[in-house]
Amino acid sequence: MxxxxxxxxxxxxxxxxxxxxxxxxxxxxxxxxxxxxxxxxxxxxxxxxxxxxxxxxxxxxxxxxxxxxxxxxxxxxxxxxxxxxxxxxxxxVSDVVGDRLFLTILVSVLTIAFTWIVAFPIGLYSATHQYSWGDYGLTFLGLIGIAIPQFMIAIIMMYFGNIWFGISIGHLMDLEYLGQPMSWDKAVSIAEHIWIPVIIIGTGGTAAMIRRLRANLLDELRKQYVTTARAKGLSPAKVVVKYPLRMALNFFIADIGSLLPAIISGAEITAIVLSLETTGPMLIRALQAQDMYLAGSFLMFLAFLTVVGVLISDIALALLDPRIRLDGTRRG
Structure with missing residues (x-):
């Protein structure tokens, strides 16, 4: 190793x-x-x-x-x-990124947590209740979440938020705190605003993750070792959690290589629609304006996070799944 x-x-x-x-x-x-x-x-x-x-x-x-x-x-x-x-x-460049980098990491980490918290139980339920009404309903909602772009969901929420509730959806804080140093009031304002972009950005990823978890878990549940475990009298919950769920998590670990750069880049188009104070719009602006040092630093940082994320995912996969060997040899 x-x-x-x-x-x-x-x-x-x-x-x-x-x-x-x-x-x-x-x-x-x-x-x-x-x-x-x-x-x-x-x-x-x-x-x-x-x-x-x-x-x-x-x-x-x-x-x-x-x-x-x-x-x-x-x-x-x-x-x-x-x-x-x-x-x-x-x-x-280091002064420009400053607060935006912190807010981007905060939004992205919360979005990843939201995605996993919602996707795990729904995907597990759909796989263990295949072809039930609950499975059909969750599958339908998942397909809608995949089909509708995030920026379109943002526009729809902005429209209905204004028409139905008379509130303006956008930004990560009240306008009076923009450019101000962090304070308790500013932190409270961020907490009040941040859940909307987290839900919007996390919708597509959650729907896709539910579908992938369901497909991987169904594939594992059909294998011979699961049939043997059931024949030995193990409880249904233990049969699912002990091995099939563990093997179905491989793609979660493999996604680390893309999750790390996504934490920094954020959902650029959605951030522009919602006027979020994250690094995504700044990167697009830097590329458009040919602000080479700002754009180049961003892209290199994303590249660094990608190669580090791929390394971490490879090591984690080898620790999670004993069938994966890093040295290319076969067991047995």
Missing amino acids: LRYIAWRILVMVPTLVLISMLVFAIIELPPGDYFESYIQELRVLGEQADLQEIIELKARYGFDDPLPLRYFNWVTGMLHGDFGYSFDYRMP
Whole structure:
């Protein structure tokens, strides 16, 4: 196991290097840069840009340097904790992300908890009561949850919230607390607002997880070892929980590789619709504006979380399921 972990960590280094090259190339691929887009945007608004300031910023951050040198400076800066400067927000990237990163992690962790808490009992019930009225009803609701996009659910809830209850759904806090330091009143406001985006974002994932858990558990319940356990007189609850449910959880563990980056990126489109103060809309804005340091730092962080998540899921799968061997050998 330790050999495998050490080898995977070594493989992560060239993987992240290749990803960093790809990210840098994608960001640099569109013609021009942030400053050209900024000048054009000001001209459309009928304003004039401070060309002297732009020339100084270009010189300071090496926009006139060759691309290989710019890539090298960007990567070495990140290794030293310098994620660059966000030209769109006029401040260092680490200061821009700040509160948004905390709120994104909070929303995503609560969404994952909501998804698992709801999906586990429903999926277990559907699998053990196959073709019952409850199974049909939950399956129907699950299909609706999968079919309707999250942003559409957000729009529907915003509409009916305004028409039926006269409330405005959106943001993660009252507007008076935006940009303010954390306080007790702000924390209470976040707690009052956060459950709506958690339910909206978690709906699709919950429905999909119910379907997958039901299918995996039904597959395990049809196997010979379950029939043998029943023949030995084990209680129905013990027959289901002891082995079939444990084996059906493999896909939950395998999803860790995608869950970790999802915690940071969040549901971008839904966050835009609901005007959430998370990192998703900021990432999209950075890509649109060619704010290379902000966008590049986000994408590299997501890549890092992905490779770490895949490693964690592989190790956890080997610990959960004795049929999985990390060294490629067969048991027995």
